[in-house]
Amino acid sequence: MRRVPVPAPRLAASLALFAAAPAAQAAAPVQATLATHWAGYVAVLWFAIAYLFVVAEEFTGLRKSQPVMLAAGAIWAVLAFASSRMGVPEAAHEAVRDYLLEYGELLLFLLAAMTYVNAMSERGLFEALRARLLRRGLGYRALFWTTGALAFCLSPLIDNLTTALVMCAVVLAVGREDTKFVALACINIVVAANAGGAFSPFGDITTLMVWQAGKVPFAAFFALFLPSLANWLVPALCMHAAVPRGAPPASDEVVRLKRGAGVIVALFAITVVLAVGFHQFLHLPPFLGMMTGLALLKLYGWHLARVATAQQKDDFAREGAPGDVDAFDSYEQVARAEWDTLLFFFGVIMCVGALGYCGYLAMLSTSFYGGLGATNANILVGLMSAILDNIPMMVAVLQMAPAMDTGQWLLVTFTAGVGGSLLSIGSAAGVALMGQAHGRYTFFSHLKWSWAVALGYAAGIGVHLLVNARYFTGT
Template sequence: MESIIILIFVIGYLSITLEHPLKLDKTVPALIMSALIWAVLAIGFHKGWFNVIDTYENSFSFLDGGTEAEHGFENTLLHHLGKTAEILIFLIGAMTIVEIIDLHRGFEVLKSAVKTKSKRRLLWIIGILAFILSAIIDNLTATIVLITLLRKLIPDKQTRLWYAAMVVIAANAGGAWSPIGDVTTTMLWIAKKVTAGGLIEFVIIPSVVCFALPFLIASYMKPFRGHLVTEELNEDEEAGRLLSSKTMLFLGLGMIVSVPVFKTLTHLPPYVGMMLALGVVWLVSEYIHPEEDFSKERRHLYSAHKALSRIEISSILFFLGILMAVAGLESLVYGVSSEGDPVGTLRYLAEVLQAAIPNQDVVVILLGIFSAIIDNVPLVAASIGMYDSPTDSVLWHFIAYSAGTGGSMLIIGSAAGVAAMGMEKIDFIWYLKKIAWLAFVGFIAGAGVFLLIERVLFAH
């Protein structure tokens, strides 16, 4: 009977990865898969077909435990829903703050930083902006902001494609070393697998290598030689900014960055800090005057209510579906461990992988490569259920790096890539031919540097 649950997951997973050919939003199979897995799990549990296991390694059998086992099942479901909700509330808060900044045209301020006509220099400026911004506001949002900026700077579509593709590499590399830079690092951080300090300390140098090497190679390639006609920042564009643009940009980014600090000081989960950050930004946005003659009638144009209506709820629901589906797999008892204790499906898979590929580093590099083909969110969610290494262990840092940067190898391998593909209509095959090898070189070089630092220089 266990095979039914695994089959539901496999079919759902395939539907998610084939969302473009199927022309079906990946949220749909994620939600259906999640509900069906828990439905079959509940029916099978009450019929005595299989047992469930919670995150504390307690196994429950309805036939043996009766009401107590029933409570165990309910608590396991509630625990997983609570952990998933922590991630969702965090993401809703971050997305809303970014939308409030955008409503106040805060990102227009970044345009003034780009005043070069050299293609090579522009490549590095855009790359460094993507790397830093993605660590602060997440790689998806940073990509959207920078491609919007590129549209204003580079009129030629073919030239812009190259820059947009390079932004994907830089944004994914920048998101990998920050607890708020990528959904997967946020998941690891909220699950207490990594700390903000540990992630920055051990993953930032490999991430810089992963970003800098492809950019160094690309800066000698034909598309980035010579000069281009950039549109100068004239008075009209200056006037396009609002009185509140600078204030809301720095306040919004500052409040997002304050979340890890809040967690360190209070030891509360990150979503509480994000709730405070959103509250402060929302409060200021209610009273700030974006225009000289600001009237009540125009207040709704810059309100947090409008920002909330612009956030992508389908993404939030996708994470809900996929994380709860993975939680269902994690809760299903599937065989016993090498010590003879009952284990969940994912932990059992980890033991099988360990036996087949004894080197854990090779497994994590493969996970990075697979994250380019299939979504990295369920891959990381599964790895959290598979391994029980301590906080800030080499394994979790390497998973954060691999899952964050590996997706750059294909345009569909990351949220940043999908956003760039949608905005600039980047062709899958074009990216595969022109950019994939650059992303691979960066990924492998960064992985090598990571292993050198963690396994050789600071072996622990």
């Protein structure tokens, strides 16, 4: 998952320092004017309309990337026209270029991560996990806690959305006929996946953005482990008594892992180490380490393809027909990346960046963080993310660039990451599970337990303020 008031992320500053200075000088008077200019009002209106379509995605069927991409192009066209009329025709161009560099860094990181997750899925790792859980013959309550614990533990590694989908598949396979169990288990999975993703830079888009922006060191994210654990355990304990007793019938299904599954997991671990190492020790953007790791996956895919071709020839010569040798195409896994999500990030970063270019984010930061104080403002960010989604909220906070210490940046990372659990529509995991468990996990079934999720939200904040006091320096 970076931002600053007038576009100047770390990568852009290092690559285009000479160009950024005059752009910033030119943008300052433009910002002061655009905030009360018709073009600024148009930008706000168009972004609001586009985001209404994003929120209504479930009802309209319009993919969320489409309205924000259209709005981004239209808004910047209007702002460029207005800037030109003000005598600074290059200001909008420089701003867009800087935000594009920022988006490119995020895109390449996520593309590598998504490709690895898709590769592990294609090799049967997640299906094997599902089948193994089914064979254990767990009761409904044991399954409730097992799927929640696995969601909490896996989401820091493979992201909260993928984790939630895998665990929901398990729940549906064993409890398809028990609507109450499915609803409670899905709520538990959404909360656990979002909470687990909050204490790892790889667990959520928001944590990734904060880490790549240099606001929080890699190791400091793990200080959110206890707050995240409290955020999950409190609502889980509240729901426990409502989970049905008894046990579903056990399954004897066995899923065979395809060739190279273990090696791909090992390569993914190496890729994570490379991303951290490039950032921590070489002071290079993390995406460069991720892309290096992606190259390793592609080389291994080339090896698997050669082995498959050789074995097919051998099978054909011996038996007269090619056998099943589990060929692997790394480019196919790249194509399977969630492009709607990746393009949605483009639209959001460009739209929110346009509001920053107009000066609205600077004004909002002054009234929001200056008026409420950092702690109250960061708690409110989490509550708002349940309705407005955590990604645009975090983009806005990073572009506001309020002066905060590590403790406050950790707080807003935590609240933005777990605040979406308050409503089923507040996070990608919740929206995805409403579709996967259609009719059993719904907006209202989640809303019934929102009070318990809110208790977990408050408990997590309290734990963070208590156990991570050393990160608060008063700035």
